Amino acid sequence: MTATQTRPEAAPMTTGRTINLIQAVTEAIAEEMERDQRVVLFGEDVGARGGVFMATAGLQERFGKNRVFDTPLSEASIVGAAVGMAVRGLRPIAEIQFADYMGPGFDQIISQAAKIRYRSAGQFTAPMVIRTPSGGGVKGGHHHSQSPESYYTHTPGLKVVMPSTPYDAKGLLKAALRGEDPVIYFEPKRLYRAAKGEVPDHDYIVKLGEAAIRREGSDLSLIGYGGVMPDLEKAADALAAEGVSVEVIDLRSLVPWDRDRVLTSVQKTGRAVLVSEAPRISNFMGEVAYVIQEQAFDYLTAPVGQVAGFDTPYPYVQDKVYLPGANRIVAACVQALNY
């Protein structure tokens, strides 16, 4: 198998249009609001302003202030109110302006949204979606660039997803809205306009919990999610030029995550390099590494490699140095290949 072969997930066969990731988010919301009267959308500046990144532009005009509205500046209120609405039968989409600002809503996420089904034995549930831009690469310093997904993957009761393509962004958001659980939906902000791709004209979903194989390969499994995916592709290209066949996997969902696809891949290639831009300690990829060594130890020909953010607050001026980047990924792959 050569490094450049692709599977359907890598480039969905569509007859659709090419859009960018943020348009995909807007389309998903609009179509679900059209389809289901229970879907409401709110957050800071989502109405007339259309969101600070314009993800909700035009939606208030289209669906009215009852269904698309600005809230007071309070993430605890936004998340907590979403829980209450969900319990009472709506399908709220709560926008948190930056993932860095989920902090004030953290207690509502982990104490209410995540737990209400369990503690009431299913008598009450909170199916809702918290959408939030995350990750670095936009010169935002530590309060506008963090990748806090591991705080949430650590909390039972929450589903956690992060797309990297317009196709997935749309399909995952629709699936999240049609599901029965609270979903934290991270949007890699540096890909909002950079990631372009086709989406079909017809309705579709991308099931939560299924990874996508972006390209097949036989020498090494390169696994990531979200904002780093273009760097994985670049690294795979660079390695392909050296005759190395890399399998590139986009996890898409962190909770639940696609153990089968990852393990099958690692069993085939014998090497894995895991990439995430979040700080290394307690990074979600640590869980993936653990499962690989537990379930595929006999297949490994090198230790599982990891490329992560540094365990420092996200810096402003050294933004680009902080992020993994293709070179750092290639170096980790070479280390695994030469082991």
Next chain:
Amino acid sequence: MIQPFTPEPIRFVAEDGTPVQPLPERYTPEVLRDLHRLMLQAREFDRKLITLLRQGRTTFYAQSSGMEATQVGLARSIRVGHDWVWPYYRDHTLGLAMGVPMAELISQCLGTNSDSCRGRQMPHHFAAQRQNFVSISSSIASQVPPAAGNAMAQKYLGVDEITVCTFGDGATSEGDWHAGMNMAGAAQAPALFVCENNQWAISTSIREQTASETIHIKAKAYGMPGYYVDGNDIIAVMEVCGYAAEQVRSGQGPALVECLTYRVGSHSNADADAEKHYRTREEVDAWLARDPITRLENLLAHLGHPVTAEERAALIAQTHREVDEQVLAAEATGQPDWRIMFEDVYADLPDHLRQQEAFLRAEQTGGRA
């Protein structure tokens, strides 16, 4: 004595410069001119920084144009370098008026080696130890509980200091705001909370922000006086903030001052199109007519000490020159390198960071990891 909970904002000077109540004697023409100089300097600083932004020499800027009387007035109401300040990100005019050198502000905005915060934070998020001006956090209202704690420490230590904590109107919706206000009230800590109510939180108007008629009345719930002041009238700001600060200093417990003002520009460079999206040109024009700098100029003219066009132009030119010089000086110091990432994370560098630093050094110097 100044009354809390007035139905209308307290003011001393009308838009046309006529005093609406007797001006305390300390406002001599020299004092008023000094205030005018500071306000105009801050306004021009905004203008220049926006130019830098357009030139791509910085990446973010949140102007305080229109809010100069509130910030300069507050700076002049406290004991700089003695009292402690927990500001928010729009407070560079407060910093300038407290004597934070312009060079430091510019260095921070450019993230150069001369930045005392070492390029770690986004532009506009400075800290100044000499002025007890505590590091700015972007996270709205997150400074309020620590400010309460700072004031509690001052009470515990028995020092003759107060803590000043500023925030916008939007911040008053956050749980942290209520938690901090309540804590300070319960502890009867010497904290002066100042709301710079510029009436918009990005695109959310104060009417959508809260059903409270005003911000200052919320003070009642926390057992402290709430003062309502015309934030575009620098004398009113100085009188009310000065009075509230003295009450706080004398052990009366915390106080809240609401300065009613207006941000005439956009929220930041990220929403340069405010008028198109969420507010009307008429509203902005109505507030431009209440401009704090013009009002002070009108007062000076009324008192027979007008600021001449030449004086004004000279002051503007001087500020522009100063900013230009400081920008070049800051840029000449270069950008901090990758090492800054690892310093100040902890008091000592733990092992795992030592390893990561070694890895990055090898990478950055072309060696092997």
